[in-house]
Amino acid sequence: MPDTLCRVEVARVQGYAVAHLAGEVDVSNVAYIERELDAAAGRERLFIVDLSSTDYFDSAGIRLLFLLATRLKTRRQELRVVVPPQAVVRRVLEITDFVRAVPVFQSLDEATATL
Amino acid sequence: MRNARRSLIPLAGRLLAIAVVYYIAARLSLRLSLVGESVTPLWPPTGIALVTFLWFGARVWPAIAVAAFLVNLPDAGVGAAAGIAAGNTVAPLVSRRLLVGLGFDERLNRIRDVLTLIFAGALAAMTVSATAGSLSLMLSDAIEAREFGSTWSVWWVGDAMGILAVAPFLLTVRHIRRTGPPEWGRILEVAVLFCGLGVAAFSLHRTERPVWVIVFPLLGWAAWRFKQLGATPAALIVIVIASWAAASDGGPFGGSDLFQKMALLQVFNAAVAFTSFFFAAVVTERERAVAEQRRSIEREREIQTELYEREHKIANTLQRSLLPERLPYVPDVQTAARYIPAAGEAVVGGDWYDIIPLHDGRLALGIGDVAGHGVSAAAAMGQVRSAFRAYLLEGLSPSRTLERLNALVRELLPGAMATLVCARLDPESGTVTLARAGHPPPVILAEDGSVRLLEGGLAPPLGVVPAIGGEETEVDLPLGATIFFYTDGLVERRRESLDQGLLRLQAALTGSDDDLEDTCDRIVVSLLGDGGLADDAVLLGMRRVSLVGLPIRLTMPAQPERLSGIRRVLGRWLRQNGAQDSDISDVLVACTEACANVIQHAYPNEGLMDVNAEMTDGALTLTVRDFGSWMTPAPSEGDRGLQLMRGLMDSVDVASGPDGTRVTMRRGIGGA
Numbered sequence: 078m079p080d081t082l083c084r085v086e087v088a089r090v091q092g093y094a095v096a097h098l099a100g101e102v103d104v105s106n107v108a109y110i111e112r113e114l115d116a117a118a119g120r121e122r123l124f125i126v127d128l129s130s131t132d133y134f135d136s137a138g139i140r141l142l143f144l145l146a147t148r149l150k151t152r153r154q155e156l157r158v159v160v161p162p163q164a165v166v167r168r169v170l171e172i173t174d175f176v177r178a179v180p181v182f183q184s185l186d187e188a189t190a191t192l
Numbered sequence: 193m194r195n196a197r198r199s200l201i202p203l204a205g206r207l208l209a210i211a212v213v214y215y216i217a218a219r220l221s222l223r224l225s226l227v228g229e230s231v232t233p234l235w236p237p238t239g240i241a242l243v244t245f246l247w248f249g250a251r252v253w254p255a256i257a258v259a260a261f262l263v264n265l266p267d268a269g270v271g272a273a274a275g276i277a278a279g280n281t282v283a284p285l286v287s288r289r290l291l292v293g294l295g296f297d298e299r300l301n302r303i304r305d306v307l308t309l310i311f312a313g314a315l316a317a318m319t320v321s322a323t324a325g326s327l328s329l330m331l332s333d334a335i336e337a338r339e340f341g342s343t344w345s346v347w348w349v350g351d352a353m354g355i356l357a358v359a360p361f362l363l364t365v366r367h368i369r370r371t372g373p374p375e376w377g378r379i380l381e382v383a384v385l386f387c388g389l390g391v392a393a394f395s396l397h398r399t400e401r402p403v404w405v406i407v408f409p410l411l412g413w414a415a416w417r418f419k420q421l422g423a424t425p426a427a428l429i430v431i432v433i434a435s436w437a438a439a440s441d442g443g444p445f446g447g448s449d450l451f452q453k454m455a456l457l458q459v460f461n462a463a464v465a466f467t468s469f470f471f472a473a474v475v476t477e478r479e480r481a482v483a484e485q486r487r488s489i490e491r492e493r494e495i496q497t498e499l500y501e502r503e504h505k506i507a508n509t510l511q512r513s514l515l516p517e518r519l520p521y522v523p524d525v526q527t528a529a530r531y532i533p534a535a536g537e538a539v540v541g542g543d544w545y546d547i548i549p550l551h552d553g554r555l556a557l558g559i560g561d562v563a564g565h566g567v568s569a570a571a572a573m574g575q576v577r578s579a580f581r582a583y584l585l586e587g588l589s590p591s592r593t594l595e596r597l598n599a600l601v602r603e604l605l606p607g608a609m610a611t612l613v614c615a616r617l618d619p620e621s622g623t624v625t626l627a628r629a630g631h632p633p634p635v636i637l638a639e640d641g642s643v644r645l646l647e648g649g650l651a652p653p654l655g656v657v658p659a660i661g662g663e664e665t666e667v668d669l670p671l672g673a674t675i676f677f678y679t680d681g682l683v684e685r686r687r688e689s690l691d692q693g694l695l696r697l698q699a700a701l702t703g704s705d706d707d708l709e710d711t712c713d714r715i716v717v718s719l720l721g722d723g724g725l726a727d728d729a730v731l732l733g734m735r736r737v738s739l740v741g742l743p744i745r746l747t748m749p750a751q752p753e754r755l756s757g758i759r760r761v762l763g764r765w766l767r768q769n770g771a772q773d774s775d776i777s778d779v780l781v782a783c784t785e786a787c788a789n790v791i792q793h794a795y796p797n798e799g800l801m802d803v804n805a806e807m808t809d810g811a812l813t814l815t816v817r818d819f820g821s822w823m824t825p826a827p828s829e830g831d832r833g834l835q836l837m838r839g840l841m842d843s844v845d846v847a848s849g850p851d852g853t854r855v856t857m858r859r860g861i862g863g864a
Binding site: 080081082101103104105123134136137139140165168170172173 | 207453550551552585587734752753755756759772773777778781783784788792819832833835836839
């Protein structure tokens, strides 16, 4: 059953997959998002999570991305995150030092430039 | 031994009494004799003997035997008297045996009892006494052999008539029960009836005027009005008088030979007995059938009443259980609801309402009326309401919700009809999106007391047409204004158009109160009038209120699904109190983190969480507290949630005590 807080839209392009999170991610729906992202990552070498249209993101989401990055690394896959400079969620990623652990890009183009 | 002796004494007394009664009756009866001194056309002692055996059992036979012997001894001699006595004792015993074996009921209330008594108890059994008596008389030379046939027939009929005249009277008279005070009308009727019978029967002694024929209608009267209690004494009187008249050669019996006389008397007596008892039994059976039918109708009616009451109770309980126990609390949207049951012997209607907080912070509201009453209407309403919730929580718009509900009603509740208003309020902008299915229009009461009907967004009632279109209308609900929804029971009156009802509603609304609850009470009181409502009704009000300058306090179950709602309300409150978008997103994360900690750690099972926000001179104080003992230590360093709170707010204090943990966060707002 789809979540009412956040819509997960997945696109597969040559060489990578991207998941757009449209809406809010908190502890109430993080398990659902995790399942969706795991399924979306598939076996692509590069998996991009796009937070451009994410209205709310907190420690539950951060924890989810950390775990996802670790899981992907063991499968020789790479996680990249897209967060525009003006995005409301940017502060959360900075405060938690997420930007140092996982490569964060300002746009999807930037994230796929070094494919 | 002592016991045996003690019981012997009353038995002896009883035997003596029976013998004496039998003897006296027999001596009197012999006055009616037609043949010699022993053969009579009516022999009541046989009837007495039968009744004695029926009441006291066969063991009292010696009393009958001895008395019969003594009665016949003077005229017949020892040998003949013994033979006659044997026959007079054995015949009633045989009669009793037959009656008991055939299930005879001595109240003679059934036709079969009457037939059993006449054919088995009287005619069949009395061949025994006739044979024994005639043989005894012949052997003792009291009659000649050629007289045997006529003697036998007189004897047989005399004994049979003795039973038919006496036994029914004695048997039924025992069952007279006095019920209530004497009815003088009945007593007078009995007197007239029996006088008439006596006079009519007595005319059998005369030849001139044959008024005796009217005994038959009189017997019918007795049987019809008094059943066996009237028929048996009436028959007894007529038979005794007729036999007496025959013995004295009176009226129709005069001048003919013995055989003709006997035949005439027996036919007459048989007709009397048969008419009376049979008619009485028929009347009794019929009355019993009528009473039985009346009882079963009453029983049926009782069952119906009970079923109705039970259904009413179930429907009532069902409906009450389907209405929300309390309305959701939203700080800047006041809601109030009134359910008014119909006056008097209340029918349960299908009125319902519901308010649902949606995940995106908007409020959905539904109010409806399922046509019909009782359990089925209440159950249908339950289904409509559940589906209504599901569609709105899935994110459907009001008009789409109605479209889907229409399809659902057509599919699951064929023949049902329901009206409904679906509204969705965005508390932040005040936009109300409305869609109606055959339901009367909502009303907006502005802060200044003016009233406006919202007549747009109308589609046909649910269940009437295969598909309804997506009519929808948007209106603005300014701060301080109230939107009212209601079911037609509130405005409908007999012999009045809906427009008149709506005018009355608008008149009742006009005016203003500070409190929404007061407004609802005022409307209900002014619309109820004196007589109450003919149908049940719902009134639902929703008012947007300003949060500027006021603190808010939210208390709710510590559940993850509540977090987005808290963010919605807190966000609106922050905006109304001067916060910028960047302030708001930071504060919402900090608040959610604090609440998530409560949800994850404060309670082993369930508990409450409490969010307070206050703005003083551009400084926000946000407090999140719980009332539990933490399962793991309160937020510690290295905890990413606490890290976020500290990073986003100016200060974070965590205070844990025995009655809970309190997280207090402060932050300057609006560039302060």
